Amino acid sequence: MKYQKLVDVYNQLEENSKRLEKTRILSDFIKELDDETLSKVGLLILGRVFPAWSDKELGIGSKLVMEAVAKAVGTTVDKVEDELREQGDIGLASVNLFSKKSQTTFFSQPLTIKFVFDNLIKLTTISGSKSTSRKISIILELLSQASATEAKYLTRTITEELRIGVGEGIVRDAIAEAFNIDKDIIDRAHMLTNDLALIAVVAKNEGEDGLKKLTLTPGKPVKPMLAQLSEGIEPSIKMMGLAICETKYDGIRLQVHRNKDEINIFTRRLENITEAMPEIVKAVDEYLPHVNYIVEGEVIATRDGKPLSFQNILHRVRRKYNIEEAIENVPLKLFLFDLLYFRKSMIDEPLLKRRKKLEEIVDTSSEEINLSKMVKGTIDNIHEVEELFKTSIEEGHEGIMIKDSKEPYIPGLRGKKMLKYKAEPETLDVVVVGGTHGIGKRKDFIGSYLVALRDENDDLKTVAHVATGLDDDTLKYLTKKMEEYKLSEKGTKVTVEPKIILEIGFSEIVKSPEYETGFSLRFPVVKRVRKDKGLGDIDTVERLISMYK
Template identity: 45%
Template sequence: MEGDGWRDIKVVRNPYFSLRIVPTVVPMRYLELAQLYQRLEKTTLKTLKTRLVADFLKKVPNDLLEIIPYLILGDVFPEWDERELGVGEKLLIRAVSMATGVDAKEIENSVKETGDLGESVALAIKKRKQRSFFSQPLTIKRVYDTLVKVAEISGEGSQDKKLKYLANLFMDAEPIEAKYLARTILGIMRTGVAEGILRDAIAEAFHVKVELVERAYMLTSDFGFVTKVAKLEGNEGLAKVTIQVGKPIKPMLAQQAASIKDALLEMGGEAEFEIKYDGARVQVHKDGDRIIVYSRRLENVTRSIPEVVERLKRAIKAEKAIVEGELVAVGEDGRPLPFQYVLRRFRRKYNIEEMIEKIPLELNLFDVLYVGGKALIDEPFIERRKTLEGIIEADGWIKVAENLITKSVEEAESFYRKALGMGHEGLMAKRLDSVYEPGNRGKKWLKIKPTMENLDLVIIGAEWGEGRRAHVFGSFILGAYDPHTGEFVEVGKVGSGFTDEDLIEFTKMLKRLITKEEGKRVWFEPKVVIEVTYQEIQKSPKYRSGFALRFPRYVALRDDKGPEDADTIERIAQLYELQERMKGKKIA
């Protein structure tokens, strides 16, 4: 009966009639979720966070299983869902003001004092001047359904409608509920629960294998779906989970090789070499005339590249397929532009036609994961490549990535020089027998580039600038993920490479993520990823990570990546070893 939303049974005894059992529907209250957030926020222990989430999942009724995981993460929808709440801090404060009667300016001033909008909203709720006679306790379903409505409102008067929906929620919220509701709406939960903790909690709650939870999530990128399968079907159900058109697959990743010779040795003496394009990786899902394009971060970017979508409808001959490739911006001279140009296309939501003219895109496809109702990820790469070539009708803008299969170091090096001469980054080397391993960064795919790999790191802190930059952050503390502790640990500080405009933009972006202030230094919730270059990686006792970047320099904001996509301490250790090997070869 729990699956039908019933969480209690009421036994009624009537002296005039026989015993009756009356089911009483008790919807799960949002207060229970808010109390979980509070407990999670009070501990830094990964094991305790996992247990708290697992215990909560055990009591979630079946009809909420698909939405609870994302709410626990502080989201409403998966990253690949197009829907966005579209609510900023000012609109949220107006909604709280409308619900409480507390002046918006007073709430804004409170935020400046507390440094936490959620806490200031809770304070406003405590000052609420009156409560509706028809007030009802908030349920998780009501909160979720209302936020869905907020996300789906569009057109004239949409902001006013959003305001009313949110005010109605805050009108019935307890202070603790309002605190975490506000954080959810703005995407700043701060409970320290990320994908790894949620994955482990699902396994613990429903006594299933963590590797099966991981596999199912890598194939569907849908924790809601995975949670439901884990509870209702157990290990057997998780083992049967497969690719679904419309749900993005976590991309397989590559390591860097020291040289073409090293890459060939690692590949067993023969490999497929592809041009490594300096663009943005995308995953394309086709179902009839419907095309969905996901970024590397699995965000739906379909609407921002309509001309590519139209070409894909004609280029992919299969009725249903999932293919991967690299979107490259092309300059007037036909040479590739830096990948930031593609990101500009992804960010553009208005005047898209103008951007099509300014930044034309070409798509170089390199893999196929699904076609004609069959998942191909367990087939050897060489067979997937043949299938890809058979289903793509190239048109000059959509094409299959240029490649070379060889055992010869000399042939591969000639192809490498050709790629660099065309303005590309280098080459990819792939084992001919390699299966596709979603989310894995192994040695079956290797990158060969003329320089050390740049790092994608998370901004975990900053220091206020000085002089004319005193009102903005002047430098940023960089963190890499430590899988052993579940934390982002410091690997250095970057202050060069930023323009004044960059610093203003980053200050606005990061202010709402502040978790702690210590004099001139502030700490953030790890959300923002940037790409940095550096002179070298050094061993360092100064940082918990054990490593430090020498002369790091900002390259770009990677808003196509989330913190879960950033480089880890293990990755930095691998690059350090590679760096030392490359040094040895230069000396030799």
């Protein structure tokens, strides 16, 4: 199938803001596709070439794409940069540049979806000497055969900024509509596989029966179940009846997968960090059974028995060199709290049963492998839960988790079945979309940052400017990143690609027409830069409204 047909669908989706209409457009398109094309479109429609659980990525910077665009249209990189600043988007810049294209490619064949997809995959396989020039050659081959509108979406796909207002929810709904399948069945299949391309093909060929057979597979991570804010220990336990209450550790949430002899460790972003944690791999190999499993926990860094700051563990996990030295300087401890798979999927079992089985299979004789500190909370032993909270805070942790003991594990869901109760006020994870140059002491930095949340269509909606909580080192780091991700600049204002994630605190949520969410945050303050999170992890407008209420 010609790539132009997919581009036409991209255009329709981008021009239409209504969710139901987007779903119809996509549904009408995918129901006519053969299996091979459907498996590719299931990824390309989200601006990807790999499923969400894969640790592979295109990883192509905007500078490299600009160089390829310049060669394709016969201009200079400086002129491409000028156009990008003017348009604020590499796709729109490409449309303008290609419409003025001075070069003509003779005997070129129309781009096909398969050719585009296969060449994008090829980009991820290139490394070593001259890899940059080889990658440019592949991108140039695509762009040289592209029309202006094809170039618009090619460049956006390569830079992983498709911008058509389609998230996973719309794709799930479109698959359900196209193949006449109950949305709940699609949702469950997605929770278990995290692979919409696979789901689309199975839905087309095997229907509901095929989708019901899909299950967890050790080695393929699933989105973690998420927590809401607890109103307090007593009302939370009253609501649940019997609650599993655990220390809330301030570390990195992990899934540890064993499939035969292979052990993999994934973050909550589904990033594979196995190589950064050889001592944890060794410990789970020694102290957990040699059968297929998926366990979930939190890893923290410690020194003299006390947890180190989150930044310490982040630097430790991000380290790619001198791992042995890092192991010595920043020792890790893993606290396990859930069991998702043991010889078979366990996510439909109640938490109480999953926890009991976890306790049976984990040998905690090593300091590196632990079970989360836990008490069973009922209305009759509130004091024990309060004591756990107090002890957790005294030991340097964030607070406690309060989980409904009767409930299954629901990947990706944020609900009232799992709550967090912290000593600190609740925070929001936001993405930076713009900024303003500082004055006075901050004249060399971007001093204020415009931040946004995701709406139901995965579009970004602004919610606040934040300028406090930033020391000089953080300002220097953020200003450097803002320059790297800059899309346009007018006067003191800068717009950037949505790449920088901040965790911010605030005193109050108030209604405000100034920002696109319809709300604003009073006295926002940056708590930390979340280098462990990506755009898909930021909080939603829905959650903001829920917190406001």
